[in-house]
Each structure stands twice: as structure tokens, then as C-alpha cells.
Amino acid sequence: MTNQALIPVIVNGAAGKMGREVIKAVAQAPDLNLVAAIDTSPEHQDQDAGELAGLSEPLEVPITNQFEAMLGYVAGDRNSPPGVMVDFTHPDGVYDNVRSAIAYGIRPVVGTTGLSPEQLQELADFAEKASTGCLIIPNFSIGMVLLQQAAVTASQYFDHVEIIELHHNQKADAPSGTAIQTAQLLGELGKPFNTAIVEETEKIPGARGSLAEEGIRIHSIRLPGLIAHQEVIFGAPGQIYTLRHDTSDRSCYMPGVLLAIRKVSQLKSLVYGLEKIL
């Protein structure tokens, strides 16, 4: 395959936990070309992205905070397929990153969570107007997609359900993007869950977790030693049905990330959720 046929990939958040995994996965993919590794972290500027990610050979791609310049550079290369920007940064910056990428005609593949419903709608409108594909994926692991599908099936038969999500304590946003999406998927059934049979009082505010779609509660645990875990617990008289997903290594997200990079340029609008592109 000539260099011209390779998909140019910009990794944003390249020095972070997910960014380093993505650098490794992109470097090993024969049809992808890592062209830029962006990160605002001052301590990693100019380091080789491959060495930082733990590869044995340097990739000759330095970590830089020059995001707009890199978007312009990739957009200006008319001999390559459309560029893709993979974003694993921070809830505070992701909205602007996605808008900038779309403005340059670069397709965003977004793993960063914490976008508000209003921000998601604005990005969807922006992508639609620009006729540009954009993938926003709260969870790239196939196990989570399967858990969510099983939960949707179970929700047809159970009227009571609560979600517990458990993450490492460096996570900025709560509840997790995955838990919010799971509640949305269950809520699409349009039936109210968890009708109270007593009047509840929270003696300490927040004791019953956060209230998402259709009365579904989400409880967020943050502890060192955890990576990413989720339980969906259904209850009915005389029985409990528990679905659980555990992440033991961030490599579990990479097949989904690579699939999204390859698919995003076929899209003309914003698509939310890995299940939509499987």
C-alpha cells in the first residue's frame, strides 16, 4: 500500500493513558499513518510519541500542543484520504477540539466523555451542516456493547433497575459516559422504572445516586486499583439479575477505536455509540 492510500491519523491526548494505547494500535495498523500526536501536557512536549507509548522504535512523531497547526497541515494534504482525529483528552476541551477538527474537514473519532446533551446536539448540527462524519463513542469495548444489549432485553421484563459504575480515581467526570448511555438505552423503551413503594428520604444528599432517564439511578465509585467496571442490576420479587463488565487492560478498547477510524470517513453526520457501526 502506498503512503497516499494510508489514512492520516492525529491522536489528541497522545500522552495520556488512552492516547498511548491508541498510538501503539495505530502504529501497528498497516492501513493507518500516525501524522500527529497532540497533548497539552507540558512535561511531554517534543518527546517521541512511539517511545512514550512504549514502542521499541521511535515513530519520529513528536508530541506537540500545536493542534490547529496540525489540523491545517493534515487538511492541506490533498493526496491522502481524509484525515481522522482521535480524541482522548478531557471533558473541558473535547467540544472545541471536535468543532475545530470538523471546521478543517478532519473526521473526529471521540472517546472523551463528559459532553453535555446540548453540546452533543450542537456538534451533531455542526457535522450535519459540514456533511462530515463524526463518531462519538462512550465505550469502545465489545463487551460493553454486549452488556448493553443484554440490559435492553432484560429491561423489557424487569421494572426495577439500578446502575453502578466503578472507575479509577483519576477520572474527571461522573457518572461515566458509558453509564449515561446505558441509562439512555434502557430509557428508550419509554417505560418508567423503579416506581417507589415508600416515601424515601436521603439523610445524606446523594445517598441514592444520580437520577438519569426514566427513574434509573446511577451510582459512581472512584478508587485507585480500579480501571473501568459497570454493573446493571435488575430486581423483581424473589430474584436479582446482574450484568457486569470488567476492564483489565485498556487494549480492550483498541479494536473498536481502529474500526471507528476506518468507518468515520464513510459517514456524513454525527453517529453516537459503537453499536451503530458494528
Ligand SMILES: NC(=O)C1=CN([C@@H]2O[C@H](COP(=O)(O)OP(=O)(O)OC[C@H]3O[C@@H](n4cnc5c(N)ncnc54)[C@H](OP(=O)(O)O)[C@@H]3O)[C@@H](O)[C@H]2O)C=CC1
Ligand atoms: N470511550 C472509551 O471507550 C473510553 C473513554 N475514556 C475517556 O477518555 C478520556 C481520556 O481518558 P484517559 O486517557 O484515561 O485520561 P488521561 O488523563 O490519562 O489522558 C488525557 C491526556 O490528554 C491531555 N489533555 C487534556 N486536555 C487536553 C486538550 N484540550 N488537548 C490536548 N490534550 C489534552 C492530558 O494532559 P494533562 O494530563 O496535562 O491534563 C493527558 O495527557 C476521558 O474522558 C475518559 O473518560 C477512557 C477510556 C475508554
Ligand SMILES: O=C(O)C1=N[C@H](C(=O)O)C[C@H](O)C1
Ligand atoms: O475514564 C475512563 O477510564 C473511562 N471512561 C469512559 C466512560 O466514562 O464511560 C469509558 C470507560 O468506562 C473508561
